[in-house]
Amino acid sequence: MDINLTLIGQTIAMIVFVWFCMKFIWPPLLAAIEERQETIAHGLAAAERGEQALEEANAQAEEIVSDARKQATGILDEAHARANVIVAEGKADGVKERNRQLGAAMAEIEQETNRAREELRRQVSAIAIASAEKILQREIDDKQHEDILGKLAQQL
């Protein structure tokens, strides 16, 4: 319990240990702790940046998709309109073509009818002449009654 030289010995020991701790223990340990803290802070910041970038990319992607959808709708509408136009045009063309062919056929039919009528008329008149010739062979001279026969043939 007496105060003695141990006191000075302990003071010296303490100074030595504190000096050693200050020189060789504290700085590397604190440096390691601080380095790790910095690494963690960097990591967290990077993660946050990544998250933000992801959010931005998502927004951008959404925008692109909605743009594309809008564009697609536009294209579809246009295509529908065009199809309608083409169908209408086709219908009009068809009607025109039908009318044209119908007209052509009618004209041909008329022509054929006229020709047939002409032919018939000629044949009938020929028959009439032939039959009249046979009836009148003896009493009618061809040359004398030619104008009458012509008139007859024309009336037929």
Add this chain to the structure above:
Amino acid sequence: MASEGGHGAKTSGEYIQHHLQNLQVCKDTSGEWVWNQCAGNPIAINVDSMFWSILLGLVFVVLFHGVAKKTSADKPSRFQAFVEIIVDFVDSSVKDTFQGKSRLIAPLGLTIFVWVFLMNLMDLVPVDWIPLAAEAAGIPYMKVVPTTDVNVTFGMSIAVFFLILIYTIKYKGVTGLIGELTLHPIAPPLKGPGIIAAPFIIAFNFILESVALLAKPVSLSLRLFGNMFAGELIFILIALLGLWQLPLHFGWAVFHVLIVTLQAFIFMMLTIVYLSLASESH
């Protein structure tokens, strides 16, 4: 234990006396170095206190330096993580209290905390183990808890005391130190007729302030010494109880773990507080 013990018949008083006796070497009146006849002799060294204190200091230094040498920021070992928890704890305590910048205070706090903790921890070694082993090896006395030796605690608090003086002078100059000792708490009148009273006020201040200054290391060391000495004494008394010591020892040891840690923390914290008071102006 010793009352029924195997090393001679001893009364309880002798047993306690034996446990509280340091192993000493001293220079007697004839100039010879002698062992264990040193009562009242100031030229003496408590060999056991010094041995255990330096040994535990070396344990601290070797363990922590071993970690510090191969620190790794990426892959800390378990022990490094443990050491870092202590370092970080001390560092944040220092940062909370000490506003200035100092390369010394944090390592000082770490050394004090771990070293005092280890010295206090020797209290948890059953009180007879090491003394009996030493006696078997021919060493008559062995007190294993250095902080139950008032020389050890005073030795540390005196180092802190000089640091307080050094910090005061470093931050405020010698005039600052003198001013702190003489101009508080009553400011002496420096002009007018009241100047006659100034020397008396200064003398009064000086007495008050020097007592306050000296009380810092004294309270610092006596607090630690008193707590550990009382704890050790109770362990010794419990050891006298025979079989009943088992539950009692356990209970007191559990409680003492708290005291061991708390006293180490208080010693560190007060050191930081005193040094921060010394370095800031009020």
